[in-house]
Amino acid sequence: MKPRRILVTAALPYANGPIHIGHLVEYIQTDIWVRFQKLRGHRCIYICADDTHGTAIMIRARQEGRGEEELITEMQRQHERDFAAFDIQFDNYGSTHSPENRRLCGEIWQSLRAARLIVEDDVTQLYDPQAQTFLADRFVRGTCPRCRSAGQYGDNCQKCGATYRPSDLIDPVSTLSGATPEVRTARHLFVQLNQLHDFLVEWTQSGRHLQEEVANYLKGHFLHEPLRDWDISRPAPYFGFEIPDSPGNYWYVWFDAPIGYLASTQQWCDLHGERLDDWWRSPDTEIHHFIGKDITYFHTLFWPGMLKSSGFNLPTKVHIHGFLTVGGEKMSKSQGTFVMASTYLQHLDPAWLRYYYAAKLGPRLDDLDLNLDEFAAKVNADLVGKVVNLASRTAKFVETSGLSPVYPDDGGLFQQAAAAGELIAEAYENCDYSRAMRLIMELADRANPYVEAAAPWNLKKDPAEADRLRDVCTVALNLFRQLAIYLAPVLPRLAEQTGRLLNDPITAWRQSQIPLTGTPVARFEHLMKRVDPKDVLAMIEDSKPAEAAGQTPQFQDSDQPLRDEPIAETCSIDDFVKVDLRVARVVAAEAVPDARKLLKLTLSLGGDQRRTVFAGIKQAYEPDQLIGRLVVMVANLAPRTMKFGVSEGMVVASGPGGSDVFLLGVDAGAVPGQRVH
């Protein structure tokens, strides 16, 4: 087979936070693929970098009272340390804040200019006069202009789903400084991506560059209509690169981030005497991006557009994976499932996570669930019980004799496992690691009965059986070594240890096809510890916020809600009494069939006073559990006609929305109709 030339990237982690186990899904997935390709004898390089620019970094550096460069340098050190500890081996790990990146951004920019893709337009945005910066949507909070719920982000309302511009918000507040933002207009630069519409349809819908469901998604959601212009500049101050021909404007972080792939490759080329064009402008190179589904849009539309316009290779394939859940739920800080890589390392072996992820990862975008019980069971049963056990039960019998000079008859076991190699390789190639792991474990399941039947511990007792003993162990250790080779992309350390044990380093997939004979066998050392569920629990405890883990109950409530939604401007008592809050009893409640969030409530204010209210609490409450209970409603709110009928008020509740909505109740004794003062 002709060696392929393959360049692989994983998404660039943002320099605003440490690596956690959710990130690791991607870097491990990618690392396995790269190691597999290398083992198969292909030229393959794994390129990554820190993503360092943008408002968030600038703000954080300011808050911490230091320069951005200091911040990103430290974060990068942490990232690289964590990756290395998980055996994620990059060929080059760069930074988007590098001279190489600045140069390449300029080059691509010129290409976009030359292709007449860049236009200018005024953008009206909110500006924080105190922080002296324009505010991205998520840095503004205010009252939704449609449903009047407070504390909504600048682009859409969590409560009613309305979309609007940040300047439409009522009483907007900057989350950076708490100041009231001003409306300001600035000149922005845009890429007219729609000029590449035909190309993008062609590229996304053909050639298997994308998983099928991704291609369908793009077709249905973006490509069926003209693509909007992409705003790729930000006015100063902004931490990033200033646009050379547009002083005072900076490239938006999502412009320079993917170019970081090129820049990091450039660094690698400079270190290894290679040419960038051999990797990014050559029909002989494959480019594979691994990303999470959240950034699909950037990598499948903008990025190919940028590459196309500037004459670089297009991605051969963009491999997209889902998110990590833990125990079937989103990672949660309070539950201790938001586990940092560094916390994991304090308690558990990185090999375990690599194997578990591999056993769960398929070629699709499905979310991957880390179930902690399954994690321990699987690692212990598969790796320790089956695989490593093969070596630990036989190696010491041949410490003095070494492996037999001729590979003995094993009833075809080695040949069968060798033959399975191509299937396993195909599964790796297709990112179907769960299938690969299954196939490998099937082999392991056949190897242990062989040892059982041959009973080397009995042979050992009879000196006349010395040759037979050595043969049996030679078979067992060869079957073990085959597994170690097949698992090498996932478990590089096990492969190394196996190489040392049998005095023949594992460097190539094809070593799985020929039995190893005649080598000395080193003194056996433990290859892998079992998972102790206690350690898993300790890791979870360690991941809980300090206040949650404390023994004495302290009321250390998080400051997050206030940060999300700062306290509104002072109002007078007169303002307050304008709002007539009343206790009301829910006398009927039903789901609105066509609405995802709405329940239709009939509220009684006592007597025969009834109000119909549509409340966005469907995801949080069952209609049945509401009937009869007392709630607090805004009784003098102007009626509003909705698609499903007229809403004659609103019930008050706290929480960010969705299933996290908490209705206000009243203590016992209150009756419907009473005003809340």
Place this chain on the structure above:
RNA sequence: GGGCCCGUAGCUCAGCGGUGAGAGCAGGGGACUCAUAAUCCCUUGGUCGGGGGUUCGAAUCCCUCCGGGCCUACCA
């Protein structure tokens, strides 16, 4: 409302038109004692979500319904 995916043994999943539906784990019984309470043998367990259709033949293809997930839209 639209798109995609998934519903197969208690759990995780394989099988995706053709011998009586499988594996691992868990459960039950036995064996062994070399090995990290590992291993080996036997075994319990399933209307393959429901219903219709195509076919000589369907878990496997088509339709429909139910349930779950992810994404997206609308409505407030």
